[in-house]
Amino acid sequence: MNLEHLLTKEHLQIRETIREFTKKEIMPRTRELEADYSLVEEVHQKLVDMGVQADGYPEEYGGGGHGSMKSLCIITEELAKGDAGISLSVGINAGIILKPAMVVENKFVMDQFIPRFTGDKLAYACISMTDEQGGADSENPLLAGGGIKTTARLEGDEYVINGAKSWPTHGGVAECYLTVCNTDPSAGDEGIALIYVPKDTPGLTFGKPEEKMLFKTSINSSIYYNNVRVPKEYRLAGPGMDANIYHFFEVGTGWHSSAMALGVAERAFELALAYTGTRMGGFKPVRQHSMVAGILADMAIGIDMMRASVYNLSCMLDNLDVYGPPWSPQLISKASATRVFAGDKAVEIVNKGAELLGSMAISKDFGYEKCLRDAKIFQLWLGGQQICRYRVARGYYDLKNWA
Structure with a gap:
């Protein structure tokens, strides 16, 4: 998906800022970060200092007042290229959990908790x-x-x-x-x-x-x-609306999973592309062989389709006046389809890249093994891919409850 015409100058600035932060603060330190959680908290605190945590909360509570799904998608994708676990935490802390209270305008909950996330300290x-x-x-x-x-x-x-x-x-x-x-x-x-x-x-x-x-x-x-x-x-709202918001969470968490999967797949492709450009075989870089070129092309095609799906969903969630409430079966179905596709495609892309790297794919010194480890969760969590498919089907016909 070609995004440039969809992104404002602010979006482009966010992307460049988070991309550079990830390259400097996360990518060179992945092994150290996985071994020492105090270093992870240092990274989170730097993101708090940059205003990332507070940005999704209302201005009247000291937040940035932005909170668009497109902006958070950019942040999630770019951070996941460096470390998907850090990206997960940032999204959760930046408003996903308190978004329901903002949607239903539960001022009691908002007053109690939002100020903890708009100050200058890391909060989970x-x-x-x-x-x-x-x-x-x-x-x-x-x-x-x-x-x-x-x-x-x-x-x-x-x-x-x-x-x-x-x-x-x-x-x-x-x-x-x-x-x-x-x-x-x-x-x-x-x-x-x-x-x-x-x-x-x-x-x-x-x-x-x-x-x-x-x-x-x-x-x-x-x-x-x-x-x-x-x-x-x-309590968030009460009978009925609580269920609606719970189904809304199925949309939000599926979207979040998809954005992280995109980042992990992109990182895998970057590493595979660079490695095959310097690794020699048959007296030339291995990516000059047609078989390798075909695998790299398949990885690129998958990433393009993932990006189109994830950012299309982000745009839909930013325009609910057009697409309806986020708990509608139709929107849940679209979000679930994106989550299933992105999760399966991320694993496929990472596995294809591993075939090109051989033993280097499992070397801790090279870093690709982190992509292999991190990608699998996108097929496993939030009920797994099969239960998620129930939500997809319900957007098209009355799939009955079990009772």
């Missing part, structure tokens, strides 16, 4: 979604909320939350936890509740950080809710 946010019991059932749209095992019971003016969540990003370090709960499993979508839980709330505890082969620069820890009590005002 967390979406607490996948249940320890049932796993991807939490994200399965055919279960109409019935797969959500974490419960929320209204007692007077407080919600009492019980349950356990697995693999949430920023578990244990976040300022707030947007928790996906169920008030009544028999009520379908009406039983879905989204409740913000502040850190240090009594009854809120965490597991140890997960040991992972990929995304080592982002923290994942289980979250446990043992009679966690929060004022009812921390």
Whole structure:
């Protein structure tokens, strides 16, 4: 996709700034960053100092007031070229988790949490979604909320939350936890509740950080809710609208996954292109051989199609007056199609590049092995590719709930 006519001078400046930051602060230090999380936090703090964290929040709270999906897509893509885990954290902290409160104008939640993200210090946010019991059932749209095992019971003016969540990003370090709960499993979508839980709330505890082969620069820890009590005002909106916003999250997280996948695939292509230009075989650079040229062409074609899909979705999300509410089956379907395509294509592109690099693809000294590790998650998280396909199908016909 040719983007230049779609990007403003501000977009171009953002792209150049983040691209140069990534080349200077992340790419030369990937091994050190994966080994020492304090260095990761130094990178995040530099991005905070640049205004990236605050940019997606309203100006009245000290934010930048921008928050366009196109701008965040540029930031996500460019950072993911250096480190997808850092890119993931930046997107989460820059407004994705508190965006629902801004959409429904829950001023209580906004007043409580947004100022923590518009100051001069790094702050983490967390979406607490996948249940320890049932796993991807939490994200399965055919279960109409019935797969959500974490419960929320209204007692007077407080919600009492019980349950356990697995693999949430920023578990244990976040300022707030947007928790996906169920008030009544028999009520379908009406039983879905989204409740913000502040850190240090009594009854809120965490597991140890997960040991992972990929995304080592982002923290994942289980979250446990043992009679966690929060004022009812921390609920996002109420029955019905909470479910709409949860489905909106299916759009937003799928978009975010796709933008990161694009960055990882682009980095893999850059490394493969450079290596095959200097590696000699048959008395000439190997990329001058027709077989290698064909593989590089396939990688380039895939990236072009990924970019077209991801930025088209970004433009759609920036123009909801045209495309309708983000929780509509049609928009969820389009976002899910982009997520499935981008996830599968990223793995395909990275694997093709590895064939060209041979043993260098798995050398820690070269850096391509990081692309191999990081790409796989885009097919695995957020319910996985198969459950995501249910959302695609629902944009075209009435795929029934399981009941």
